Each structure stands twice: as C-alpha cells, then as structure tokens.
Amino acid sequence: MPITEFDLINTFFTQQSVHRPDVALAIGDDCALTSVPHNKFLAITTDTMVENSHFYPNINPRDLGYKAIATNLSDLASMGAEPAWVSLALTLPKVNESWLQAFSQGMFKILNEYNVALIGGDTTSGAVPSITITAQGFCDKNTVLRRDQAKVGDWIYVSGTLGDGLAGFHLISDLYQSKKSAVNLDEEFLIQRNLHPIPRISLGLTLSRYQLSCCALDLSDGLVGDLGHILQHSGVSAVLNVDHLPCSRSLINLYGREQAELLALQGGEDYELCFTVPDHQKAFLERYLAPLNVPYTCIGRIVEKNPTENIIYQRQGKMVDLHISSFEHFK
Amino acid sequence: MPITEFDLINTFFTQQSVHRPDVALAIGDDCALTSVPHNKFLAITTDTMVENSHFYPNINPRDLGYKAIATNLSDLASMGAEPAWVSLALTLPKVNESWLQAFSQGMFKILNEYNVALIGGDTTSGAVPSITITAQGFCDKNTVLRRDQAKVGDWIYVSGTLGDGLAGFHLISDLYQSKKSAVNLDEEFLIQRNLHPIPRISLGLTLSRYQLSCCALDLSDGLVGDLGHILQHSGVSAVLNVDHLPCSRSLINLYGREQAELLALQGGEDYELCFTVPDHQKAFLERYLAPLNVPYTCIGRIVEKNPTENIIYQRQGKMVDLHISSFEHFK
Numbered sequence: 204m205p206i207t208e209f210d211l212i213n214t215f216f217t218q219q220s221v222h223r224p225d226v227a228l229a230i231g232d233d234c235a236l237t238s239v240p241h242n243k244f245l246a247i248t249t250d251t252m253v254e255n256s257h258f259y260p261n262i263n264p265r266d267l268g269y270k271a272i273a274t275n276l277s278d279l280a281s282m283g284a285e286p287a288w289v290s291l292a293l294t295l296p297k298v299n300e301s302w303l304q305a306f307s308q309g310m311f312k313i314l315n316e317y318n319v320a321l322i323g324g325d326t327t328s329g330a331v332p333s334i335t336i337t338a339q340g341f342c343d344k345n346t347v348l349r350r351d352q353a354k355v356g357d358w359i360y361v362s363g364t365l366g367d368g369l370a371g372f373h374l375i376s377d378l379y380q381s382k383k384s385a386v387n388l389d390e391e392f393l394i395q396r397n398l399h400p401i402p403r404i405s406l407g408l409t410l411s412r413y414q415l416s417c418c419a420l421d422l423s424d425g426l427v428g429d430l431g432h433i434l435q436h437s438g439v440s441a442v443l444n445v446d447h448l449p450c451s452r453s454l455i456n457l458y459g460r461e462q463a464e465l466l467a468l469q470g471g472e473d474y475e476l477c478f479t480v481p482d483h484q485k486a487f488l489e490r491y492l493a494p495l496n497v498p499y500t501c502i503g504r505i506v507e508k509n510p511t512e513n514i515i516y517q518r519q520g521k522m523v524d525l526h527i528s529s530f531e532h533f534k
Numbered sequence: 535m536p537i538t539e540f541d542l543i544n545t546f547f548t549q550q551s552v553h554r555p556d557v558a559l560a561i562g563d564d565c566a567l568t569s570v571p572h573n574k575f576l577a578i579t580t581d582t583m584v585e586n587s588h589f590y591p592n593i594n595p596r597d598l599g600y601k602a603i604a605t606n607l608s609d610l611a612s613m614g615a616e617p618a619w620v621s622l623a624l625t626l627p628k629v630n631e632s633w634l635q636a637f638s639q640g641m642f643k644i645l646n647e648y649n650v651a652l653i654g655g656d657t658t659s660g661a662v663p664s665i666t667i668t669a670q671g672f673c674d675k676n677t678v679l680r681r682d683q684a685k686v687g688d689w690i691y692v693s694g695t696l697g698d699g700l701a702g703f704h705l706i707s708d709l710y711q712s713k714k715s716a717v718n719l720d721e722e723f724l725i726q727r728n729l730h731p732i733p734r735i736s737l738g739l740t741l742s743r744y745q746l747s748c749c750a751l752d753l754s755d756g757l758v759g760d761l762g763h764i765l766q767h768s769g770v771s772a773v774l775n776v777d778h779l780p781c782s783r784s785l786i787n788l789y790g791r792e793q794a795e796l797l798a799l800q801g802g803e804d805y806e807l808c809f810t811v812p813d814h815q816k817a818f819l820e821r822y823l824a825p826l827n828v829p830y831t832c833i834g835r836i837v838e839k840n841p842t843e844n845i846i847y848q849r850q851g852k853m854v855d856l857h858i859s860s861f862e863h864f865k
Contacts (some may be wrong), residue, residue, distance in 0.1 A: 420564050464560055
C-alpha cells in the first residue's frame with residue numbers, strides 16, 4: 204500500500220519532544236492555534252531552500268533539515284527575538300522514508316535545542332525538492348533590533364568569523380562536481396560552517412534586553428551586501444577596517460589573510476549577526492556579552508552619508524580601493 | 535542592468551493598499567513585526583502550489599496569485615478565524631516582469647478584498663515555479679472550529695456547490711494537453727470555480743461567533759477524504775444523503791446528476807466549508823446565515839462509529855454502495 208501524505212506527516216513530523224504552553228493546537232487541523240504574550244511583538248520570517256539553488260542533491264538530509272531551521276532562526280536572532288514556532292512546507296518528487304527520517308532528525312535536533320515547536324505545514328509533490336520554513340518568535344516591543352537604526356558614530360560589530368560559509372560552499376560545489384575528491388581538516392571545518400550555521404539567538408536577545416544595540420541583521424548575503432542594507436535603510440555610510448575582519452584559522456590557512464578578507468567581505472551564508480553599538484554602550488558590551496561565550500569583533504564605524512562610496516575600506520588606518528559585489532539570487 | 539532580488543521585491547510586492555494597525559513592520563527587515571489581540575488565538579496555516587503538481591505552466595499568473603491566497607484564507611475560514619497577514623515564498627526560474635506584475639495584481643486583489651496585509655517573504659531562484667503562502671489570523675479562544683469536535687446527532691452541512699473544482703481541473707488539463715480547444719459557458723464556469731475559489735470567511739466567523747458549530751474544515755481534498763478527517767478525529771461515522779449533495783447547474787448539464795454526485799464526493803479543490811451543527815442549533819442556522827448570502831446545504835448526519843463503514847451513503851433514504859477514494863498527493 205503506498206504511503207499517503209497524511210501517513211507521512213504522522214510518521215515523521217509529529218514525533219517532536221518540544222511541547223510549549225503557547226501552542227493550543229499543533230499539526231493535524233487546518234490551522235495551528237497559538238498564543239502570543241500580551242506585551243510582545245510577534246516576529247515572523249520565511250525562507251526557502253531549493254535544490255540546485257541552495258543545496259546539491261547529494262546533501263545529507265540531516266544537514267538540510269538542520270540548516271533550513273538554523274537560517275530562519277538566524278533571522279529571528281537578528282531582530283532580538285526569542286524563537287517559538289516553525290511551519291514546514293516540504294516539496295519532494297517522491298516519498299523516501301530514509302530521507303525523511305534523516306531530514307526530520309536534523310530538523311528536530313535544532314528545534315529541541317532552541318525549544319521551538321513545529322506547529323504545522325504542508326507536504327506536496329513536485330519535481331524539485333524545496334523547503335520553505337516560516338519561523339516565529341517574540342520581541343520586546345521597545346527594544347527591537349532593526350536595520351534602519353544605525354546612527355553616525357555607532358561602532359560596527361560582527362559575531363563569529365566571516366567568509367567560512369562561502370568558502371564552505373565552494374568546497375561543497377567542488378566535491379559535488381568531482382573537481383575534488385577528499386578534504387583536509389581545514390576544508391572540513393569550512394564545510395561544517397556552511398552546513399551548520401549557529402543562529403545567534405542569545406546574542407540577539409542580550410543586545411536587545413540590555414539595549415546595547417538597536418540595529419542588527421544577519422549576514423546571509425555577505426557583509427558588504429547586508430551592511431549595505433543597514434546603511435541604505437539608516438541613511439548613513441560606514442568605514443570598514445578590513446584588517447579587523449574576523450577570519451577563521453582554517454580560512455586563513457587555505458586562502459591566506461588577504462583572500463580570506465575578500466571572502467569575509469563578499470561571502471554569503473555566514474549567518475552571523477552584524478550590529479551597531481552607540482559609543483556610550485561600547486563599554487557595557489563586554490560585560491553583558493562575556494557570559495554568552497559568543498565571539499564578536501569591532502570592524503568599523505558608522506559615518507555621515509558619503510555621496511560616492513557607501514562603504515569606505517581601510518587597512519591599517521589607510522583607505523584602500525576594493526570592489527566587491529554581494530551575493531544575489533536572480534543575478 | 536539586471537534586476538536584483540531586492541529591486542524585484544520593492545517593485546512588485548510593496549505596492550499594497552492594506553495597512554493594518556497590528557503590523558508594526560512589514561516587508562524590508564529580517565522579520566515582520568506584528569501584534570496579536572490579547573484574548574485571541576493566532577491561527578497559522580501554510581500551503582504550497584508547485585507547477586505541474588498544482589497548476590500548469592500556462593496558467594494566467596493573475597489567477598495563480600489569487601488562488602494561492604484564496605486557498606490559504608480558506609484554511610483560516612475553516613477554523614472560524616479572521617484573516618490578518620500573509621507571507622509569500624516565491625520560487626521562479628527567472629525574473630519575468632510582466633508575469634510578476636500579473637501575479638502580484640491577482641494576489642493584491644484578494645488581499646485587499648479581505649483586508650489582509652502582505653508582511654514579508656522570500657524570493658528565490660529554482661528550476662520549477664512554486665509558491666508557498668503562510669496565512670495568519672485571529673480566533674476567539676472559546677469558539678474555535680476544529681475537526682475533532684463532531685458529535686453523534688450533529689447535522690452535516692457544506693457551503694456552495696461541490697465537484698466544480700475537480701471538473702474544472704479536468705477541463706484545464708484537457709485544454710493544456712490540447713485534448714480540447716474551446717469551452718462552452720458551463721465549462722467556463724467550472725474552470726472559473728477551480729481558479730477562483732471563494733474563501734468562506736464570513737461563514738466561518740458566523741458559525742464561530744454564534745456557536746452554531748464547533749466542528750468544520752475546508753474541502754481541499756474532496757468531501758469523502760475531508761469528511762473522513764472529521765470522522766476519524768472525532769471518533770464517529772456519518773450517513774450521507776448523496777441525492778442532497780449540492781451540485782452546480784453547469785456540473786449537472788455537463789455530467790448528468792449521478793456523475794455530478796460522484797465528482798462532488800471525490801472532488802478536490804472545492805474550498806467550501808464542511809461543518810457539523812448540533813440538532814438544537816439547526817433552527818438558528820438560517821437566521822444567522824441568511825444575511826451572508828452564502829449557499830449551504832444539509833447533506834447528512836453524524837452517527838455512532840460504525841466498525842466497517844466510515845461513511846454510509848444513502849439515496850432517497852436507502853443505502854447505496856459507493857466506493858470513492860479521495861484526492862492525495864504522492865499517490
């Protein structure tokens with residue numbers, strides 16, 4: 204007897220261990236029913252991953268399940284939101300039980316870690332595998348992190364290391380296209396950074412709670428492109444110290460410092476936070492961020508809007524000329 | 535200069551005329567920010583439409599935009615929810631501006647009609663066009679319509695006419711595959727019923743508000759399949775009077791009454807509501823539903839769980855033997 208859509212949902216997607224009191228009705232009816240705390244904003248984000256655009260057919264479905272959730276939680280982190288629920292829209296050419304088993308394991312692993320409930324979704328047949336996640340969470344109404352709140356004089360910070368996601372993507376591509384057959388430890392690190400981004404939830408919550416920042420976003424399209432959004436929406440420009448860019452040991456080992464910096468500037472899929480901190484809050488940053496054990500680096504400063512260059516690049520305090528384009532769909 | 539993802543979003547998806555006070559931040563940041571009324575549940579639903587699974591490549595994008603929203607609002611209707619916001623995840627092989635123009639027009643037409651705001655989403659490139667909508671709305675906490683609340687003795691009702699959606703789908707298929715080159719007025723009616731389902735929002739709200747029903751769902755997979763969900767979740771069975779099934783004049787003209795009944799029983803994509811009404815509320819139904827101008831028909835009754843037949847079919851009060859399977863993805 205062929206497995207039906209409903210059997211499939213029941214088998215793989217109702218086995219979660221997260222049970223939240225704010226979910227009155229989860230999977231199984233036409234809608235999920237939830238409650239939102241009275242004094243909070245509901246933060247809502249949606250992201251799609253499509254085979255051959257965002258991942259290769261040979262990806263481990265466990266990694267795919269993890270990453271599809273992680274990238275959406277990263278959007279919640281960047282608003283200073285506490286994640287609560289996700290919906291899953293999954294399109295597959297056919298039912299493959301071992302694939303679904305691994306995919307759901309990867310998904311529930313990260314959902315459990317962040318106490319997020321899967322509340323519903325849709326499974327459909329279609330020629331190209333595709334995953335759309337809608338993630339929701341709660342923000343304090345007065346301390347939201349937005350991309351349009353950067354002010355002249357703010358310091359620009361990023362979490363973690365940059366460029367790993369793009370370098371990892373190149374390595375995954377080379378392996379998939381058989382341009383490469385084995386990886387060393389540095390390469391494996393970069394691949395893992397691409398497949399397992401860490402949503403910076405605690406960082407976003409801390410920046411918001413202590414009002415250390417009111418301006419952040421997550422680096423999905425690369426620093427230059429995403430910082431560009433902050434600058435455009437806030438009506439300001441930036442000075443970036445490229446020699447301050449945090450690059451992983453593995454990235455530098457493989458590419459050298461200068462090429463690593465370019466990957467850090469252009470690279471997509473880092474899923475680190477970029478945030479700005481007013482000068483008078485800079486001293487409090489270390490105190491409040493220390494317990495989180497999340498690396499962070501000051502990489503520049505917000506300046507008055509520059510009519511010709513949105514971002515002014517410096518190395519050791521001297522202007523350098525760099526031409527960097529950001530990652531784009533539909534390019 | 536090629537159009538970028540962000541230009542695309544700005545051009546086509548920020549031109550809405552619905553502005554709701556419960557949307558603090560819509561398209562443009564990592565998340566949308568919204569508020570939910572204190573005493574309400576948030577109802578959340580997600581549905582995907584994939585080319586060649588749910589629509590043909592030659593569909594008018596205006597119809598596609600309309601239908602993608604309508605089918606999601608129908609899920610909100612079936613819970614007795616008032617729609618509030620949608621997110622759109624759109625996957626396209628390439629940017630086609632006239633296509634996007636028409637798609638967004640169809641989408642905003644129905645969003646405006648129901649005062650629903652587009653709050654965000656994601657546009658991605660992928661080989662097969664695909665649309666995932668997440669729709670959200672508000673329910674009264676004490677009068678939700680659920681599929682597990684049917685009680686023995688309840689009368690079973692449906693809105694509108696059934697079978698049109700499936701018949702319309704067959705006609706659309708025949709035209710696409712050049713098995714047919716022109717349609718008559720009856721055929722055109724059925725095609726329009728498939729392309730422009732009416733989400734029964736006012737009906738769902740009225741059933742909930744006056745507690746005329748506490749059990750409903752929308753008929754996306756066909757009456758037999760969807761009523762089957764009510765019966766399974768509620769632990770009951772049903773007697774269906776197939777000669778009472780509401781069929782459109784066009785469906786009967788084209789197929790004859792008996793074949794029309796079979797289409798009504800099996801047919802998917804009707805997006806009408808099926809709901810159960812306790813005997814003591816039956817008399818109030820007409821009073822409260824009359825102002826809505828929504829057709830509705832009593833088609834049977836909930837009975838004790840029958841160990842062998844989930845649905846007992848009757849014609850003119852006598853049992854008839856029908857074997858009907860419901861529509862399924864992944865069949």
